[in-house]
Amino acid sequence: MKKYNVAVVGATGAVGSVMLSILHERKFPVENVYALASANSVNKSVLFGNKKLKVQDLSEFDFSKADIALFSAGASVSSVYAPKAGESGCVVIDNTSYFRREEDIPLVVPEVNPEQLKNFKPRNIIANPNCSTIQMLVALAPVHREATISRINVATYQSVSGAGQQGIDELSKQTTSLFNFQELKPKVFSKDIAFNVIPQIDQFQDNGYTKEEMKMIWETQKILDKNILVNPTCVRVPVFYGHSEAVHIETVKPITVEKVKQLLKSAPGVELLDNPEKMEFPTPKVNCAGNDPVYVGRIRKDISIENGINLWIVSDNIRKGAALNSVQIAEEMIKMQLI
Numbered sequence: 001m002k003k004y005n006v007a008v009v010g011a012t013g014a015v016g017s018v019m020l021s022i023l024h025e026r027k028f029p030v031e032n033v034y035a036l037a038s039a040n041s042v043n044k045s046v047l048f049g050n051k052k053l054k055v056q057d058l059s060e061f062d063f064s065k066a067d068i069a070l071f072s073a074g075a076s077v078s079s080v081y082a083p084k085a086g087e088s089g090c091v092v093i094d095n096t097s098y099f100r101r102e103e104d105i106p107l108v109v110p111e112v113n114p115e116q117l118k119n120f121k122p123r124n125i126i127a128n129p130n131c132s133t134i135q136m137l138v139a140l141a142p143v144h145r146e147a148t149i150s151r152i153n154v155a156t157y158q159s160v161s162g163a164g165q166q167g168i169d170e171l172s173k174q175t176t177s178l179f180n181f182q183e184l185k186p187k188v189f190s191k192d193i194a195f196n197v198i199p200q201i202d203q204f205q206d207n208g209y210t211k212e213e214m215k216m217i218w219e220t221q222k223i224l225d226k227n228i229l230v231n232p233t234c235v236r237v238p239v240f241y242g243h244s245e246a247v248h249i250e251t252v253k254p255i256t257v258e259k260v261k262q263l264l265k266s267a268p269g270v271e272l273l274d275n276p277e278k279m280e281f282p283t284p285k286v287n288c289a290g291n292d293p294v295y296v297g298r299i300r301k302d303i304s305i306e307n308g309i310n311l312w313i314v315s316d317n318i319r320k321g322a323a324l325n326s327v328q329i330a331e332e333m334i335k336m337q338l339i
Contacts, residue, residue, distance in 0.1 A: 003031035004339070006330075007066040007090070009081065010073030011035035011046050011055055014165045015095060018323040019070050024049040026327060029334070036061050037073070063088040067339060070326050071095055086124035091339050093326045095128040100219060102127070107222050109134050110328040111269045112141040117333055126329055131321025132156045132212070132234065132243055133219040138294040138320070139270055139313045140249065142263040144224055147251035147307075151229040152220065155246045158201060158212075159239040159284060162317050163188055171238055189236060198236040210234060242284025243321060245313040254307050257299055264296055269320070273297045282314040289316055292324055 006023065010016040016037075023030060035046045035053040045052040058077070063069060063085035071078050071085075072095040082092045082099070099105045106116040107127045120126050129137075140149060160167035166188050174194035177184040191198050202211035209217075213232040220230050237244075264272045271293035273282045282288060282295030294315040302308025315321060333339045 001029050002334075003029045004067040004330075004334075005032045005034070005065060006030050007034040007036055007061065007063065007069040007085075009036045009058055009069060009071040009077065011053070012037045012041045012044060013072060014161060014168070015072040015318055015322045016070075017046060018318050019072065019326060020046060020048045020053075022319070022323050022327045026331070028327060028331070032065075034061065034066060063090040066090045068093065068330050070323075070330070072322065072326070082125055083123070090124065091120065091330075091333065092125045093128060093329050094125060095322050095326055097130065097215065099125055099127040100129065100215070101222070107219060108329055108332075109137050109141075109223060109325060110332045111138050111267070113223050114332050114336070117329065117336060117338060120333075120338065126333075128322065128326050128329065129219045129223060130212070130215045131162060131315075131317040132158060132245065133216050133223070134321050134325055135243060135294045135313055135315035135317075136216070136245055136247060137220060137224055138315075139264065139267070139296050139311060140247070141224060142267045142270075143249065143251070143255065143260055143309070144228075146259070146263060147253040147255040149225070149228055149249050150252050151231070151250040153231045153248040154216065155233045155235065156201075156216075157197075157235055157237045157239070157244040157246075159237065159242050159317060160189075160193060161241050162201070162236075162243065162321075167193075168240055171240065175238075193236060193238050195238060197238070199233065201234040201236050239284050241289040241316055241318060242314060243317045244282075244284055247311045247313055248302055249309050249311070250302075250305060251307045251309070255309065257301055257309065260299055260309055260311075264299075269294055271295050274299050281312060284314055284316075288314045290319070291316060292319055294320060 036058040075096040075098040170188040212234040216232040217230040274297040281297035298312035
């Protein structure tokens, strides 16, 4: 099997470190792995399996040495270095929001629209969707193919790791402070996150929706179907890892709960966990944190409309919502003989 030189940009971050872990776990055919970050992290070490990799300076790296680059160091970094990497012949899989709305850059969830990968040239960049969009579409794509979804109403319950390590630290410190009867003012989030929920992720837009909510609309229409109407509310919750979503769909064709369950049982990347009598339904802490599948439960008929189905969708936002999806894109490109 051909082996590939892989660069991981943002290797010291929450997602970058998991990218390295997943590359090793899935036995990705690597020749060399380059751990890249800012000058502040140079000469630090990161793990690739049992091997320690020295972090190199992103600004000095020659991307012609890499076949594939996994980017997860923020949109501002990707805006500068992803085009440079692409121009050098390296295939970039970018985990930031910077390129997602570009018409000539594929936005891909491998279980949903892998055929779009063939359009990665001439820029040599593929965009990884938003974490909340990925898990929702992995679960909804089989239903859409069967019954055509016309509308999605979704409320997300997103963990603090979606804001990176600083979000994790803020929840941890605030929780400790509250137990010690101390006050710790929020820095990462707009309000206290410990023992609280915040109905705001990213900046508010002119239409009253946040940018996180608009991402779910734009990305769903680009990946799944431009005609789907999407009405999202994105909420930050005091959970460390794993996003949850209450999803209510309307379909053009009638579809039964039993048919939805049948479709999801055989859907790639999905694990059905739906047995209310035994209190079996997915939760972020118990089921998804540290695991790869998109878990689906609480599937039921929407009793308020004719062609409505309700689902509860849970997944690890750092793994499937970011690092795993990026690695799967690279695997799919190899399978399709695109690289």
